[in-house]
Amino acid sequence: MSRAGLYAHIPFCLTRCGYCDFNTYAGLGHLSAPYVEALRGEAALAAASWSDVEFTSVFFGGGTPTTLPADELLRLLGHFRQTYQIDPGAEITSELNPDTVDPVYLRTLLDGGITRLSMGVQSFDPAVLESLERLHSPDSARRAFAAARRAGFANVNVDLIYGAHGESLESWGSTLRDAAELDPEHLSCYALTIEPATPLGRKVAAGLTPAPDPDLQAEMYGLACQVLSAAGYGHYEVSNWARPGFECVHNRGYWEGRPYLGLGAGAHSYRAGRRWWNVRPPQQYMSEVAAGRLPRGGEERLTDDERRLERLLLGLRLSDGVPVAWVDEARAEGFVADGLAERRGERVVLTDRGMLLANELVLALAG
Ligand code: SF4
Numbered sequence: 001m002s003r004a005g006l007y008a009h010i011p012f013c014l015t016r017c018g019y020c021d022f023n024t025y026a027g028l029g030h031l032s033a034p035y036v037e038a039l040r041g042e043a044a045l046a047a048a049s050w051s052d053v054e055f056t057s058v059f060f061g062g063g064t065p066t067t068l069p070a071d072e073l074l075r076l077l078g079h080f081r082q083t084y085q086i087d088p089g090a091e092i093t094s095e096l097n098p099d100t101v102d103p104v105y106l107r108t109l110l111d112g113g114i115t116r117l118s119m120g121v122q123s124f125d126p127a128v129l130e131s132l133e134r135l136h137s138p139d140s141a142r143r144a145f146a147a148a149r150r151a152g153f154a155n156v157n158v159d160l161i162y163g164a165h166g167e168s169l170e171s172w173g174s175t176l177r178d179a180a181e182l183d184p185e186h187l188s189c190y191a192l193t194i195e196p197a198t199p200l201g202r203k204v205a206a207g208l209t210p211a212p213d214p215d216l217q218a219e220m221y222g223l224a225c226q227v228l229s230a231a232g233y234g235h236y237e238v239s240n241w242a243r244p245g246f247e248c249v250h251n252r253g254y255w256e257g258r259p260y261l262g263l264g265a266g267a268h269s270y271r272a273g274r275r276w277w278n279v280r281p282p283q284q285y286m287s288e289v290a291a292g293r294l295p296r297g298g299e300e301r302l303t304d305d306e307r308r309l310e311r312l313l314l315g316l317r318l319s320d321g322v323p324v325a326w327v328d329e330a331r332a333e334g335f336v337a338d339g340l341a342e343r344r345g346e347r348v349v350l351t352d353r354g355m356l357l358a359n360e361l362v363l364a365l366a367g
Contacts, residue, residue: 001052001053001054001085002052002053002054002258002259003053003054003055003056003253003258004050004053004054004055004056004253004258004259004260004261004271005055005056005057005058005059005249005250005253005254005258005259005260005261006055006057006058006059006080006084006086006260006261006263007058007059007061007250007260007261007262007263007264007267008039008058008059008060008061008065008076008080008262008263008264008267009023009061009062009063009262009263009264009265009266009267010035010060010061010062010063010064010065010067010068010264011023011024011025011028011035011062011063011264011265011266011282012024012025012026012028012029012031012032012035012062012063012064012067012068013025013026013062013063013064013067013097014026014064014067014097014099014100014135015133015135016133016199017132017133017134018132018133018198018199018200018203019132019133019161019164019192019194019195019198019200020198021195021197021198022062022063023063023265023266023280024062024063024064025063025282028282029067031282031283031286032067032068032072033072034286035264035265035282035285035286036068036072036075036076038285038286038289038290039076039263039264040076040079041289041290042263042264042278042289042294042295043079043080043083043084043263044083045289045292045293045294046261046263046294047083047084050084050261051085053084053085053259053261054085054086054087055080055084055085055086055087055090055261056087056090056091056249056253057090057091057092057093057249057250057253058077058080058086058090058091058092058093058250059093059095059250060073060076060077060093060094060095060114061093061095061118062095063095064095064096064097064100064120065094065095065096066094066095066096066097066100066101066105067100070105070108070109070112071108071112073094073109073112073114074108074109074112074113074114077092077112077113077114090115090249091115091116091155091248091249091250092113092114092115092116093114093115093116093117093118093157093248093250094109094114094116094117094118095117095118095119095120096117096118096119096120096144097119097120097135097136098119098120098121098136098140098141098143098144098145099135099136099140099144101144101147101148102147103147103150103151106147106148106150106151106153107151107152109151110151110152110153115155116153116155116156116157116248117148117153117155117156117157118156118157118159118186118188119141119144119145119148119156119157119158119159119184120134120159121136121141121145121158121159121160121179122134122159122160122161123138123160123161123164123167123171123175124138124141124174124175124178124179125138125167125171125174125175126138127166127167127171128164128166128167128171128175131164131165131166131167132161132164132192138178142182145158145182145184154185155185155186155246156184156185156186157184157185157186157187157188157248158179158182158184158186158187158188159187159188159190160175160176160179160187160188160189160190161189161190161191161192162175162189162190162191162192162217162220162221162224163191163192163212163213163216163217163220164192164212165209165210165212167220169216169219169220169223172220172223172224173223173227176189176223176224176227176228177227180227180228180231180233185242185243185246186240186241186242186243186246186247186248187228187233187240187241187242188239188240188241189221189224189228189239189240189241190239191212191217191220191221192212192217193212194211194212218356221356222352222353222356224241225352228241229241234247234319235319235352235355236318236319236320237251237252237255237317237318237319238317238355238356238358252318254314255314255315255317255318256314256315256318257310257311257314259271259272262277262278263278264278264285265278265279265280265281265282265284265285265295266278266279266280266285266297273301273302273307274299274300274301274302275299275300275301275302276296276297276298276299276300277296277297277298277299278295278296278297279295279296279297280297308326308366309362309366311326312326312327312362312365312366313358313359313362316348316349316350316358316361316362316365317350317355317358319349320347320349321344321347321348321349321350322347322348323346323347323348324343324346324347324348325346326348327348327365327366327367328364328365328366328367331364331365331367332348332365335350335354335361335364335365336348339351339353339354340353340354340357340361341354341361348365
């Protein structure tokens with residue numbers, strides 16, 4: 001039986017952060033109950049096609065899943081368990097924003113079967129949080145983290161973003177040290193990217209805010225590698241660090257090319273070289289499901305070459321790299337000589353410096 005990941009998209013947020021390009025909406029909280037109903041409906045409609053699969057992870061992402069009442073989120077999980085074969089030991093993650101949770105809420109999630117939290121902290125510098133238009137403060141992030149521990153969560157991820165306007169290397173260094181001091185099991189560090197269709201993208205295009213400086217972001221990435229490795233974290237994917245045994249099962253599935261089913265507005269799915277996605281507006285998504293139709297927005301079938309390139313790109317992002325047989329060996333030797341890659345037995349892996357250039361190197365290595 002093949003293994004897969006299950007993703008459920010909750011497209012509600014308290015406010016929209018200026019840099020965010022996700023399919024998420026502020027002010028639609030009144031739709032949460034019918035939206036959850038639609039998720040249950042879509043799960044049922046998709047069930048027959050996924051009956052031969054065991055799900056080893058469930059991921060509630062968004063948006064902000066914790067804008068839903070805890071019992072609503074857990075009822076959804078219960079419905080997924082009835083509808084699909086979910087490994088009893090599956091990793092079950094919920095994303096959260098620090099300002100949306102309290103100890104009772106978190107305890108309810110843990111008791112109801114959520115095994116992992118992924119917390120959007122982004123920075124411990126108030127000026128950087130303001131520049132990112134985040135609602136929470138460094139203290140509320142610390143309080144939410146402490147509440148997660150008090151509730152009993154033993155697997156917590158902290159998400160950080162680097163390169164916002166006004167963030168210095170020193171400020172990023174303190175954010176990294178503050179995050180490591182909390183001692184989460186997992187950290188994700190993402191470079192801020194400017195998406196043209198966002199308010200921040202429009203400000204950058206109008207010259208009102210500078211775009212992130214790529215050289216500074218490269219230094220920040222190097223600092224993350226240094227600080228987190230000194231704090232004992234393994235760098236197992238370009239943007240992800242974990243204590244041994246706490247690598248994210250769900251995201252690892254994406255990087256290893258395993259199938260995944262995405263439920264919810266705009267969610268993407270993948271299986272056997274075919275990728276498809278749902279319509280994005282929540283209201284349209286709900287109407288499609290209410291009419292008994294799978295809410296398809298589109299689909300594509302990858303060619304063999306596209307699949308090979310994608311497998312290479314995703315594989316090289318991981319610290320265990322890819323088999324030498326997958327790459328142009330002469331080019332790989334060149335990257336080894338330049339300190340961008342290493343040969344480990346019959347595998348090629350990128351160094352920290354190489355990971356920074358992963359996309360460019362992959363195109364060369366694909367031959
Ligand atoms: S909280 Fe997260 S998902 Fe919501 S708007 Fe901000 S960045 Fe986007």
